[in-house]
Amino acid sequence: LRMSHIDFMDDTNTVMRHKFLKNWNDDRDALVYPPSSGRYSVYTGADIVDQFAFVVYYSIQDDSFASFSYDTLKDQGIRTPVSIDDPRLQKTWHIAVDDIPPMEFCINRIANVTVYNNTYEFDVTEIHDCVLLKFTEKEVKEIRKNSSVLRELLKERHITFRPEDALIISKGILKFSLRTIHFSPVSTDQRPECYRIDVSVIFDNSRHTGQVYIYLSTVISYVTLCSGRVLHGGGIFLVSIIIFIIDMLVLLMCIASFVLCCRALLRAHLLKLVSFSLTSFSGGGVFLVSIIIFIIDMLVLLMCIASFILCCRALLRAHLLKLVTMEFVETVLKRKLSLSDRLEFLNLWYLMIVTNDIFIILGTLCKITIEFRFK
Structure with missing residues (x-):
């Protein structure tokens, strides 16, 4: 509370x-x-x-x-x-x-x-x-x-x-x-x-x-027998601005993720066509293109790790809040929280994002390892 x-x-x-x-x-x-x-x-x-x-x-x-x-x-x-x-x-x-x-x-x-x-x-x-x-x-x-x-x-x-x-x-x-x-x-x-x-x-x-x-x-x-809405008038409040900025950041991250995934697919196709000629042209050295690709891969890896940590933190805090709520309900109201009420504390979107981040992190690490194995 x-x-x-x-x-x-x-x-x-x-x-x-x-x-x-x-x-x-x-x-x-x-x-x-x-x-x-x-x-x-x-x-x-x-x-x-x-x-x-x-x-x-x-x-x-x-x-x-x-x-x-x-x-x-x-x-x-x-x-x-x-x-x-x-x-x-x-x-x-x-x-x-x-x-x-x-x-x-x-x-x-x-x-x-x-x-x-x-x-x-x-x-x-x-x-x-x-x-x-x-x-x-x-x-x-x-x-x-x-x-x-x-x-x-x-x-x-x-x-x-x-x-x-x-x-x-x-x-x-x-x-x-x-x-x-x-x-x-x-x-x-x-x-x-x-x-x-x-x-x-x-x-x-x-x-x-x-x-x-x-x-x-x-x-x-x-009780849940009433509901309504809160009107803020015509002005733009600071909270609305902050929420808008957060929404834009989420949108930009999703766009960046889409672009990076498309780049990875395109690069895999080009790599299949020109891998031998690129190796011959490079003479065994590390080219600027490889460095840029490595930096982008590391950015993707860091973003996924940050997303994984934040989502796990949110899930953990929700679990702790559930435990406190269960203790309060048992102490004050003398009843146990139902399973459906306990599941309200589990955000399935966060769970899906955590699963997605795990696969992206593992895939990126495998990709970097494979690339540098053949350099």
Whole structure:
């Protein structure tokens, strides 16, 4: 991964914490020891509801100075790449409340707890419940005006944070997904890339002490559901000039290779016709023509060796990049890179050029050896 991607992921995590964790500040982003403040947490059921209301993400497209949008492409039947000006994609930037994908809230709890005076009964059967939270536009407006309204809305969906639930609920996880486009104009070789951000806000009550820890985690994954182009205007950029020069050098090398090969074929034909007369005329000496031909052969040999080294270097770097990518995928994504993905790192053009250079080098060496054997 390039540093711009690492910085992008780190910055996105920071933005998500500021966006969805109430009263989060810059001091909590700083990694210092000892920390300047305690763990981010709440202590009452009302605080949990307030934090819950703050996380409700229906205003992400209105008050965020970032290219966040809702994860709605999969729900619109889009299975092919779309451009940024595609009408189907434009709908995801300004979308009605009723079309916004629901959030998911999962609760880890035990079956039941009964406490009376000095007796208790714990049914420790573990239960994992998940509920899709779909709010109407009217409900969203009410939540924005008064966050306490959310308590009744959650109660209608069988989600409560009462004092008697403190020993029952161990953990609550609020999940939702967003999409964003990453583009860094500082890097001249980087194109805009699309990402999906899976956000999880965890309410950790596993200690049952009255202090509910809250933390946010994100999983940022690359997606291929969008594509497009980058317009540079009418000017000619330095990168374009460099690429043009490289292309011209490749073209000139190919033309030179074509001319040299034709020369070799023509020279072989002439050598067949005049080899004896040339030997008689030279009197056994080394002629200027032979020196020129030897110099040209050496140039061909050096060019092929340089081409061979550069292509092998490119293949080796691609192999090392593949190893790093495989290690990253296994460590972060917990899966192995498929064979088809690994083959993406193998450039068959370079492999063909390396094979061609090997034969040209061997042929040139044999040719020079044969010529000087009979001089």
